[in-house]
Amino acid sequence: MSKPVRNRLVSIRRRLHRHPEPAWREFTTTARLVDEIRAIGVDELAVGPDAYDPADRMAVPDADLEPWLERARERGVDEDLLEQLAGGTTGAVAVVERGEGPAIGLRVDIDGLFIEESTDGEHVPAAEDFRSEIDGTMHACGHDAHMTWGLAALEAIAESDFSGRLVVFFQPAEETGGGGSPMAKSEYAAGLDYLLAVHVGLDHPTGEVVAGIEKPLAMCHVDATIEGTSAHAGKAPNEGANAMHAMGTAIESAYGIPRHADGMTRVNIGKAEAGTASNVIAERAHMEAEARGETTELMAYMKRRLERTIRSAAELHGCRADVDVVSESPRADSDPELQQIVSEVAGSVDDVERVLPAADFGASEDATFLMERVQDDGGLASYLIVGTDHPTSHHTPTFDVDERSLAHGVDVLVETIRELERRHPVPREDDE
Template identity: 85%
Template sequence: MSEPIRDRLVPLRRSFHRHPEPAWREFRTTACVVEELESLDVDELAVGADAYDPADRMAVPDDEELKPWLEGAREAGVREDLLERMTGGTTGAVAVLDRGDGPTIGLRVDIDGLFIEESTDADHEPATEGFRSAVDGTMHACGHDAHMTWGLATLEAIVESDFAGRLVVFFQPAEETGGGGCPMAKSEFAADLDYLLAIHVGLDHPTGEVVAGIEKPLAMCHVDATIEGTSAHAGKAPNEGDNALHAMATAIENAYGIPRHSDGMTRVNVGRAEAGTASNVIAERAHIVAEARGETTALMEYVKERLERTIKSAATLHGCRADVDIVSESPRADSDPELQALVSEVAADVAGVEHVLPSADFGASEDATFLMERVQEEGGLASYLIVGTDHPTSHHTPTFDVDERSLAHGVDVLVETIRELERRHPVSRRDENGA
């Protein structure tokens, strides 16, 4: 790793792409990030439970689900001292550069992959160029491989500069399940940040376009429900059973009937439902995986409460009982206009950036909002940037890929934004009249 990160953006991103790991299973990924960080002159490097309180995590798999990923990382040669620091799936890391007086700036990038089988199509570049996922059923289908590359290269550039201040880089696990943002936000590393930058690649913005800050990310919660009934013979004595499958079907039907709200947009979806064993058996158990979203945190809470009530009521109606677990959730947090304006100015002067949008509606959910919310509540400014990339198909699809020209664009935008924040600090909030 003697060659500068900036000179190997493409191979580094491709290496991450080839070895994706899902939420809280990012053992090898974290180790690769840490080894890169160890080659930089950072002042503090916290891994796993040293970076956050494990009790604050959400949507954590059980030990049996974690075990094969841990063993896979060990077989790949990950150091035992690092695996010990990630016991129980405490993945992720935080790196701190402390250069004395100046602003305290946070940068958040995410590191997890998705449970998607990557395409082998002849026109899918990762397949033809030899960096398609080597992990069956798992893929970097949302660009987090690019995000990690940006985080490392940006930190390297600031280390090598005459930056004055404190830079904290969060390499956050479990974004896709909404499980990692909360513990990072509650950690000591998120305290007293003057500014926070979060970043995403693509999102239907082309190469050469930058969005200086998102607005209207949806507050979100993931719901896991189990319905318990009573088994019986479907032909001989169906009346002796309490049909969990029927209760599940009622719950799903009624979930989509939850009233919309006059205060704004809401969403509800049941993404997976399972029940039963055979055609002649009254199902005694059913499982539902669902989500609720809202234009505001309050609206998400409205849908979440009614979704939970709907599932439990459907179970009761059919003589069953339901256990509803809120697996994870994240709030809404908008980018601050003062920081968006600064990013817009900086991005306009970056080579290869042809178009800058001051803001754009996000329309999806992101648990970076936990970090944004904390920074804003403590008086700081936060913005969630998008660096465009030409991707052949949408995020979360088997043929997703990024235009690797955008790798340099992202690094330049982040580095120059950090240096400009240093020069302009403090960046004041506008008053109520926008002055």
Template identity: 75%
Template structure:
């Protein structure tokens, strides 16, 4: 890595940290990425619907939710042509280098933020250094600002190297909603990948540790459930109502009663529940946001099927109609041992790496598994690696931050792995 590129990592990450945007609303983020990509001058850049089929997206918000985010991006100076190309929430990008004969290597990084209000505590590093989120109620609380920095820097480093083959970087939207992995995986940019690397910062691994590949990510499904009942006066004629509140309560009890499975870990969680309008009105509408997970894709499908069955039984018991919408999901995919070994070998020679762990259980969910599975089904290899960082609090908290020493480590590990794959061939 050149000294010039090394010096740009922290300022770039901090700039991206200031402008977090949630799933499918990463308008300014995509604009900034494209600005940086144009300066790098790769052989091609595809934005939004040029990078994937919008019909393959998951967890897409209603159209009216895009407007304020578009206007905010416009006010911050986002390119008007780019905003037009991202209409309808088609955010994200793919950039590539074509460098003759050799393997086709992909790197996937995610770009969305979270609906979390960032801490204003003077001891919080982004506050102390003046790069706290400028968008109230939204922050990069999972390190995606570092991931984007890696994607851009590795692309630039490979551009300036003797890499032979094709290199593509997937700047994927909507990871937090598990909505963007599927369209990226279904796109033409993924169909001929020989190798895929995906990466995450931290995850309770300290600065200086690299995990060469994860195992056992949980397959996952997100649900939106809506109960429709009949309102009535709760004092005068409660018998005339069909109580959506009761259906909701019964459904919550039912789904938490799904037995655990002998074949592996299973999970279910009701994250939000809302119903009713007043204390003297039988609730006619209720809504639940929930999820189910499984150690394998098959176990997740079992949980999904049981979830639906028990929710529908609760609705029927209380005379209500119910709609169970699977808004997004992701499969399980494990890192390939051959690629894990390669990543581990190159990581041991990277300055700042103090410990290399070949594999670790992931224990959560990630929609990069769509891309991993596509590559593996086509005969290629994939690995999801972790670059450790000393983060003061857990991911998805208001005081999350990354140790910026990890930025250089991540770029070097990823760049060296891509170059080693170029030497190996397809």
């Protein structure tokens, strides 16, 4: 019988850190989570396509799944489980059902990033031998800590005298904005009274907790392919339609989209590729972009303008553009009633030195799909931050977490769940 998760927080986090897998490729990660959840013992466990409708997924890669599936097979993942996850239907939902009481959701994300982890001797995962074992891939955003919190909170509630329903969403594909929507549309998100989502760090130090974020930016990922006509660049350039030139015009014009008077807007072209040789007019160009807005409506404004800009630039140069919105997520703010409870709980947790009732998020998160679903159904949601001392920013090769924050996160989450059980139903401010 394995030791309790609570006694293995560091070892579980490090094991997950060693094997990061990017969006919709989290085969070994899902298998490890399933093993731990089964050892805990829950009332219901839904894996992959049983946890959500695969047709609702966004930003699913067209290729590149098979090598990750084969790597999981080589690492001894159960073949029946791999068959269930084939096609990239990763992730899981675990349910503890304990009679009458509130229905509470907890969402944690599970995917890694395409970043090569540092080998520098000052980087703790390298120095203490738990650096990523997969070249070019890394847990550079703390999702290894998030999964550890999800498992530990699940175990603590399962072993307690909790009365109610706890649903823990181990969500894939957060980094691409692809996994939140299908889980929010699933049966497991129905009827939740409360939802907690959580992130580590985000420039908040160890010992600090933010009870709920505000102003997350609504976001969309946009891929565009521009098709032109190739020609000899020296002999007959006039016979070509230059896809690279069209893409350059699109990029320059995208950064010139007027910002909106109603609030913050963002646009970025993060990747651009075109051409085959110096003496060939490029017939094809590909770019990957994103648009964000302070509200869902402002994001939609930027998305429409970005799509129009790309198509117009292609037409100007005699080319054609195929524009695809591969994923998007709305804005959803934390509810003040739930923020107040998290604040009170966090203030009583050992080694938590400072509690902020709220903080602007300034980035984007597809947990907002789940938050919005719960709020639309009459429930309350909060996205909290558990601080950690990280030596460099998120999404960098030397990102790491202070492992003291693992216990802080577990305590805040578990005690908040128990407090919601005691106070249910939590009065709304407008009701008062």
